[in-house]
Amino acid sequence: MTLIERLGLRLPLIQAPMAGTSTPLLAAQVCEAGGLGSIAVGATDAAGARAMIAQLRALTARPFNVNLFVHPTPTADPVREAGWTDWLRSLFVEFGAEPPQALQSPYTSFLDDAAMLAMLLEEAPPVVSFHFGLPGADAIAALRERGVLLLATATNLEEARAVEAAGIDAVVAQGIEAGGHRGMFDPAAPDPQLGTMVLTRLLAREVALPVIAAGGIMDGAGIAAALDLGAVAAQLGTAFVGCPESAADDAYRAALAGPGAWHTTLTSRVSGRPARALANRFTALESDLAVPDYPIAYHAGKALNAAAKAKGEHGYGAQWAGQGAPLARAMPAAELVAVLEQELAAARA
Template identity: 40%
Template sequence: MWSQNALTKRLNLNWPILQAPMGDLTTPGLAAAVSDAGGLGGLGMWGFSGEEAERRVAGFRQLSGGSLNVNYPLWDHPSDLTNTAQPMRRALQELYDQEELGEVPTPAGSAGLVSDDHLAMLKKMKPEVVSFHFGLPDQPIIQAIRQIGIFILSSATTVAEAKDLENRGVDAVIAQGIEAGGHRGTYSGVDISMQPGLFALVPQVADAVTIPVIAAGGIADGRTIAAALMLGAQGVQLGTAFLRCEEANVLDKHRDALRHASESSTVVSDVISGRPARFIKNRLVEHLASSQTEPAAFPAQMALTDPLANTGKKQLTALYAGQSAALGRDLSAADLMSKLVEETIASLQALSPATTR
């Protein structure tokens, strides 16, 4: 049966469908609806204190008895940004002046890590899965999470990253194709232009590792789910497709941009946050890319670009989206899950008569 394998059995899922944890755009209501529908709901923990994170998990537990994935993007504390961010502040001042937003702020550095507070929260709340983006934390943190009995995931954008993550102890690897919306999970410094699409990445990762592979990037309907399973994935993770669910915490202008996106609306750039991510191309991205100015270190660059979103203008807001945004639908998460399952069954059934020859 396509829907049951080692991954779904271990995580107690009816369907091998994961809703990507996308920072504060993901809500307990969204994750609970996905898990109740038999998939794996995900909650981003970026920017939340240990206490807030506990409330998010508790909110999920009140709504759903299903499994939950909580997510931590990881990055180092940058050196002092006072001087290095000056050219970027100057490049942005023109947009700030046009919008009468005053002076571009001076960014402060921060680190993305699993703090003691968060580790205590994980021990107490015991989410079934913890996933990481941009690599993995140090071994003591991995061991501590493993001791709680939590399943560990992280994203790879190349075969080498997938093998490295397996060696460092993940239980399954997310193969993130270049089509994916949001930040590239890459952490090995490989050039963006050399990162493969999902069709090339998934079978080669599946051949290279012994752990289950979850495909992510451009998957948005039953056809793309069936294709990912054919390529050797045991599960799929969808981000952009869930952004249009009513339970997602997504601005109206972002939803509107997703509704009007085409296959060639998006671009990968580091100008919004300081790390490569896929967005719908707009005036903000074009202005900063054409200035050829080095962005401030991730995520401090966001402190410089985020205030432009307060103008309410789509052209000045970070519109994260993958290359399959146009396949998205305005549905509740429960209805989207049912559609995805129905469509996957139909796609697989359409192929099976052809297997005789």
């Protein structure tokens, strides 16, 4: 049985989990339309994740995906963090605010969150996916015992082989074009920055797992290209940001439709990890200072964005988007899935 058959999908499409942007309603609409909807719970705790799963299950009986952050436990460095907040201080002052006195990690890694694992084992969502790395063998075995299908992101062949060796069911091949955070296991390691199509073909040839292509894919023709290169499905994120069911605010939606969409850029300054975003005032900042560990740096980034938004400036938000952003279409999620299905059929006719 193929991955698509196991999930009962009509369309080989996964709506990417986007923390802070994807919602249970968005995921449910995609599920009901024939794709695999996703929620991202890495930015909440076990109780918050359980509530999101409950909301999603109230909206659909179809399979869905729950995504976790599996980043290494951040190392606090008060000197580096103080230097970072001092560098940002003038921007806070511009908006009548002060930077946080001490930076804290706003997210707990799944590696350190026993309550999250316990909740997932109780709820047994149909699919669980991992970003930034892999959990321990015991957690993987426990989830598999509960019948959960497991996915994990890889940005290169070495990571994909680790995913395969860990007993994960499928690998998400995240190309350099992808919006949001690079799923690389070690952000300090050399990054070959492989494009989606190259990475998809490489993994389809070199690992035995089903490959899901992710990064820069915005329409049915892109899905067809990924399938032709050996992927079993495509994962689209930026394509769904403009849907009314997403949690993107008005400024994010306007930026996605504006000139910044043509100039996405990778930056570590927002959160402490490389992530692709729409060009804005935050991505334009330049500094030679060492960025605090992810997600400690995010504490400063979120605080600066909040201070700026309070004064009507929206250029410091984490407006994540892939290189396909100019191809974005603002329409209800179910309508978008239907259009993607039509485009895929036309491309493969």
